[in-house]
Amino acid sequence: MRSNDRTAPAQRVGLFGGAFDPPHRAHRLLVESALDALQLDRLHILPTGRAWHKARSLSPAEHRLAMCELVFGDLARVCVDRRENDRPGDSYTIDTLDELAREYPGAELFLIIGEDQLAAFKTWKRWPEVLGLAQLVVAGRAGFPPAATPVYGDTRDDSPVPHLRLPVPLSPISSTTIRSMVSCGAEPQELAALVPEAVAGYISTHSLYQQPS
Ligand SMILES: Nc1ncnc2c1ncn2[C@@H]1O[C@H](COP(=O)(O)OP(=O)(O)OP(=O)(O)O)[C@@H](O)[C@H]1O
Numbered sequence: 001m002r003s004n005d006r007t008a009p010a011q012r013v014g015l016f017g018g019a020f021d022p023p024h025r026a027h028r029l030l031v032e033s034a035l036d037a038l039q040l041d042r043l044h045i046l047p048t049g050r051a052w053h054k055a056r057s058l059s060p061a062e063h064r065l066a067m068c069e070l071v072f073g074d075l076a077r078v079c080v081d082r083r084e085n086d087r088p089g090d091s092y093t094i095d096t097l098d099e100l101a102r103e104y105p106g107a108e109l110f111l112i113i114g115e116d117q118l119a120a121f122k123t124w125k126r127w128p129e130v131l132g133l134a135q136l137v138v139a140g141r142a143g144f145p146p147a148a149t150p151v152y153g154d155t156r157d158d159s160p161v162p163h164l165r166l167p168v169p170l171s172p173i174s175s176t177t178i179r180s181m182v183s184c185g186a187e188p189q190e191l192a193a194l195v196p197e198a199v200a201g202y203i204s205t206h207s208l209y210q211q212p213s
């Protein structure tokens with residue numbers, strides 16, 4: 001099929017952003033599930049540059065990018081995309097979506113987030129425009145009750161945000177737990193259920209997360 005063939009199906013492009021400080025096994029599971037369930041042609045992993053919405057400062061970008069390569073680098077159709085770290089100022093998803101919509105004209109964009117971010121979604125910059133550019137795809141998260149199902153035509157301020165659900169088992173893993181275990185002296189092998197061995201080794205080699213955060 002020629003690339004300018006009008007009958008060619010639209011490309012399906014996923015975005016998965018996060019602090020990834022560090023990336024962990026639940027992130028990897030979400031990505032595998034999204035590639036499969038959404039039949040994505042491409043999935044951009046987007047480590048946050050400046051997280052305006054987080055109280056703590058993130059670890060240096062080069063460490064988080066390197067750990068993302070260790071977690072996701074072997075997956076076909078997936079790229080670790082550093083653009084939010086190269087852009088000056090706070091990181092906003094709408095800016096990334098604007099860019100990717102231009103880079104993939106006519107593509108269907110899917111924005112993958114966890115239940116905790118869905119709950120905060122109406123605090124995001126220009127969130128109605130985010131919904132105009134991408135389909136939200138939500139993974140349930142242990143400790144966060146599933147959001148209500150949106151009702152077509154409901155325009156109340158507190159109406160549920162339209163989204164698809166990702167069929168992924170609930171996982172209690174968080175980067176916070178990993179940082180806290182490391183700062184309390186956990187050995188790399190004690191992190192085996194939470195991060196791939198290569199990431200546990202990277203954290204240890206670079207002495208990350210030695211102080212409580
Ligand atoms: N266990 C999980 N289940 C479902 N979604 C998750 C899980 N962990 C992270 N996510 C989602 O992955 C994205 C990136 O998350 P992030 O890098 O902030 O990890 P985190 O574990 O939430 O980190 P932290 O504990 O530092 O807040 C977010 O959309 C978040 O909701």
Ligand SMILES: O=C(O)c1ccc[n+]([C@@H]2O[C@H](COP(=O)([O-])O)[C@@H](O)[C@H]2O)c1
Pocket residue numbers: 016017018019020046048051053054091092093094113117123124125
């Ligand atoms: O654009 C926004 O205003 C916005 C507000 C909060 C979170 N986000 C994005 O949501 C993604 C997950 O955020 P977090 O805090 O769970 O790592 C990440 O890509 C953030 O940049 C984006």
